[in-house]
Every structure is written in C-alpha cells, then in structure tokens.
Amino acid sequence: xxxxxxxxxxxxxxxxxxxxxxxxxxxxxxxxxxxxxxxxxxxxxxxxxxxxxxxxxxxxxxxxxxxxxxxxxxxxxxxxxxxxxxxxxxxxxxxxxxxxxxxxxxxxxxxxxxxxxxxxxxxxxxxxxxxxxxxxxxxxxxxxxxxxxxxxxxxxxxxxxxxxxxxxxxxxxxxxxxxxxxxxxxxxxxxxxxxxxxxxxxxxxxxxxxxxxxxxxxxxxxxxxxxxxxxxxx
Numbered sequence: 001x002x003x004x005x006x007x008x009x010x011x012x013x014x015x016x017x018x019x020x021x022x023x024x025x026x027x028x029x030x031x032x033x034x035x036x037x038x039x040x041x042x043x044x045x046x047x048x049x050x051x052x053x054x055x056x057x058x059x060x061x062x063x064x065x066x067x068x069x070x071x072x073x074x075x076x077x078x079x080x081x082x083x084x085x086x087x088x089x090x091x092x093x094x095x096x097x098x099x100x101x102x103x104x105x106x107x108x109x110x111x112x113x114x115x116x117x118x119x120x121x122x123x124x125x126x127x128x129x130x131x132x133x134x135x136x137x138x139x140x141x142x143x144x145x146x147x148x149x150x151x152x153x154x155x156x157x158x159x160x161x162x163x164x165x166x167x168x169x170x171x172x173x174x175x176x177x178x179x180x181x182x183x184x185x186x187x188x189x190x191x192x193x194x195x196x197x198x199x200x201x202x203x204x205x206x207x208x209x210x211x212x213x214x215x216x217x218x219x220x221x222x223x224x225x226x227x228x229x230x231x232x233x234x
Contacts, residue, residue: 051104059100066092069208073219078233086148094140102136130174137166169215177207
C-alpha cells in the first residue's frame, strides 16, 4: 500500500516519458527559485550552497512526512490509498518540492528583513510560517486544478476552492505546528542529535496532518477520493 512507485495502473509516475520530464522540470524550477532567492538577499556562494542543501533536506523530509501522515489519517481496514500521479503520489512529490523551496528560501528572505510593522511584530513567526506553507503548497494546488482530468469543466471553481482550503489549512498549521515542535524539541531534542531529528520529523508529520485535516477534511473515510472508495475491500 505504501509503494508510490507501483500504483494500481501498473505504471510509475517516474517512468520515462512526460511524467518524468514533469518531475524533473519541477525540481529544476525549485532549484532556480532557490538560486534567485539567494541572489536577492545578496548571499555568498557558501550560503547559496547552504540553502540548496536545506532545500534537499526539507524536500526529503516533507515527502516522507506526507506518506506517513496519509497512512496515519486513513487507518480504516480495507482502504487502499491511491498513489498515482493525480492521486496522492503527485501530491507527495509536488508539495515536497514546493515546501523545500519555500522554506529554504523563505527562511533566508525573512531572516534578511530587519524591519517589520510594529503592530504585526508579535505575530512575525506565525506569519512567516503561514507564508512559507501557503506559498509552498499553492503551486501544486494550481497544477492539480489545471491538469487533473477529474476537474475537467470545473477548473476555475476547483482552483478557488482549493486555494481557500490551502489558506485555512496553512493558517491552522502555522498556529499549531510551532507549539508542537517546541514541546517535542524540549522533550526529545536534549537527548542528542538523533532524537532532535526525530522530533523534527514528527513536527513535520503533524504539520501535514493539520493542513490536510483542517483545510481539506482529509482523514478517515471523509478524505478518501472516488478512486480510493472504488478500490476499498468491502
């Protein structure tokens, strides 16, 4: 059930062809955005490399967290999650790339901003987290609305609805994820680097879970797609 490389159609979305080109293009664009963001804040080559390494690490962390969070949200026996490109598989790759770019570049950009409106200063951390989440997720929302065959004839409405869902889910995660992360870090992070990494991964899983439950209602039977409902063992 966990294999995103062998979806039920028998074809992987990273096989040769248009889908591999699409995945490679998305990665190239994400790297380009990272380089542009670094240039805008006048960074040295070493700092650019740090951002790129951060991008790769965050992307990998987000991809694994997405798969884990999906399984945790849908524990019902007989459920077969749809890991094809227009199911959850594309979401894993597309959103991870977007968040990898938005968090790696966004942290550098926000860190370079010295002044912040006084009235918003107390909420700077939450606003930064929301911006990085929303901006990182939205490219996949737009792509899915435009390209998913299931949305044919209703693409504009789907885009508006999914963007609002993204805003709601990102806002919920921006408010809650730092609290959970602080608790996990205080209890696990002091036990060494390994447990700090575990706490970071658990925080990311919680963030994914919050975004998709609060924004999309994606949990239990309510969050299953039509394809997943058809594949259920009943």
